[in-house]
Amino acid sequence: MNATIKLENEKHFPVLLEKLISIISPLYGGTFIDCTFGQGGYSKKILENKYNNIIAIDRDVKSLEISKKFEKKYKNRFKFKNMKFSEINRIKINKNILKGIIFDLGYSTTQIKDPEKGLSFLSKGKLNMRMGLNEFSANEIVNDFDQSSLSKIFYSFGDEKKANNIARKIINFRKSKNIETQDLVKIIDSVYKKKFKKIHNSTKVFQALRIFVNKEISELIDSLISSFKLLPKGGVIVVVSFHSIEDKIVKYFFHHYSQNKNSSRYLPEKQRKKILFNLPQKKPLIPENYEVLKNPPSRSAKLRYAIKINENQDFSDFKKKFKYLLDIENIC
Numbered sequence: 080m081n082a083t084i085k086l087e088n089e090k091h092f093p094v095l096l097e098k099l100i101s102i103i104s105p106l107y108g109g110t111f112i113d114c115t116f117g118q119g120g121y122s123k124k125i126l127e128n129k130y131n132n133i134i135a136i137d138r139d140v141k142s143l144e145i146s147k148k149f150e151k152k153y154k155n156r157f158k159f160k161n162m163k164f165s166e167i168n169r170i171k172i173n174k175n176i177l178k179g180i181i182f183d184l185g186y187s188t189t190q191i192k193d194p195e196k197g198l199s200f201l202s203k204g205k206l207n208m209r210m211g212l213n214e215f216s217a218n219e220i221v222n223d224f225d226q227s228s229l230s231k232i233f234y235s236f237g238d239e240k241k242a243n244n245i246a247r248k249i250i251n252f253r254k255s256k257n258i259e260t261q262d263l264v265k266i267i268d269s270v271y272k273k274k275f276k277k278i279h280n281s282t283k284v285f286q287a288l289r290i291f292v293n294k295e296i297s298e299l300i301d302s303l304i305s306s307f308k309l310l311p312k313g314g315v316i317v318v319v320s321f322h323s324i325e326d327k328i329v330k331y332f333f334h335h336y337s338q339n340k341n342s343s344r345y346l347p348e349k350q351r352k353k354i355l356f357n358l359p360q361k362k363p364l365i366p367e368n369y370e371v372l373k374n375p376p377s378r379s380a381k382l383r384y385a386i387k388i389n390e391n392q393d394f395s396d397f398k399k400k401f402k403y404l405l406d407i408e409n410i411c
């Protein structure tokens with residue numbers, strides 16, 4: 080049996096599905112954009128209500144195969160686009176029928192187990208980590224980038240405290256051979272010296288490389304701004320995130336534009352910061368114990384959502400806030 084056939088049998092458990100449905104169901108009877116279709120777990124549940132339509136997006140071409148079955152079953156209630164969600168502004172839709180835009184960030188179980196993608200530190204062969212529609216792979220980064228760039232990526236996107244040591248060892252190692260996935264795992268182990276306890280020694284560096292290869296920071300920032308512009312007032316943006324950088328970005332976007340703390344009412348109307356969102360819950364929703372037991376990768380999931388209540392065009396302070404991360408993503 081080859082890897083592709085086995086992968087088709089791999090099941091991805093949609094995370095926080097019940098909580099998502101309880102948030103969006105009051106808006107049922109319209110179109111939802113599922114920005115991270117994956118295996119279609121969210122889309123399928125939303126389409127159970129016959130008055131709902133879905134426009135689904137995923138950058139992974141493997142989701143295109145799954146979407147064909149959806150197109151057959153749900154006919155004109157379902158459309159799929161193999162594209163990055165940062166391009167969501169390309170979607171032509173009548174604003175009035177759009178009810179919500181949903182993101183379930185990161186990767187699916189199927190993707191992490193896909194040997195071609197090399198997202199896991201158990202993968203063999205060349206480094207890759209492309210989820211789809213990428214400009215370069217982790218192979219080019221690890222084998223071509225200078226020490227300082229590698230160190231910045233590992234530190235900023237992985238919070239890897241030994242970033243500089245690891246980067247130095249990479250530069251030495253690759254003088255003799257091209258670094259492949261298992262070489263990288265051994266280099267990181269050699270810096271840590273002892274075996275990992277709770278999390279694998281390679282977890283942080285692999286997360287950093289995945290974020291960099293897939294430009295996850297700009298993807299998220301650009302798509303949040305575009306989603307806001309696409310939505311009518313009353314529409315909802317829901318984001319499920321899995322690591323602290325994503326959550327920091329989503330939290331800032333929703334909270335910063337739902338309060339006018341530093342905006343005096345004595346300022347002229349034009350200079351006053353507008354409140355753009357209503358936040359029904361300030362704290363993120365997290366999975367119940369039974370969900371974590373059934374699906375351990377859900378343990379780090381956080382769901383935040385916001386209802387749009389005003390229009391706005393200027394998001395420069397949002398971009399400024401995360402410029403330090405965007406700059407690292409733009410090293411190449």
Ligand SMILES: C[S@@+](CC[C@H](N)C(=O)[O-])C[C@H]1O[C@@H](n2cnc3c(N)ncnc32)[C@H](O)[C@@H]1O
Binds near residue numbers: 091094116136164185
């Ligand atoms: C956690 S999975 C989603 C699972 C889905 N909710 C389900 O129930 O099957 C995340 C998906 O988002 C996709 N993805 C990640 N970043 C993306 C981006 N920038 N643009 C489009 N799709 C993206 C991945 O390819 C992956 O299929």
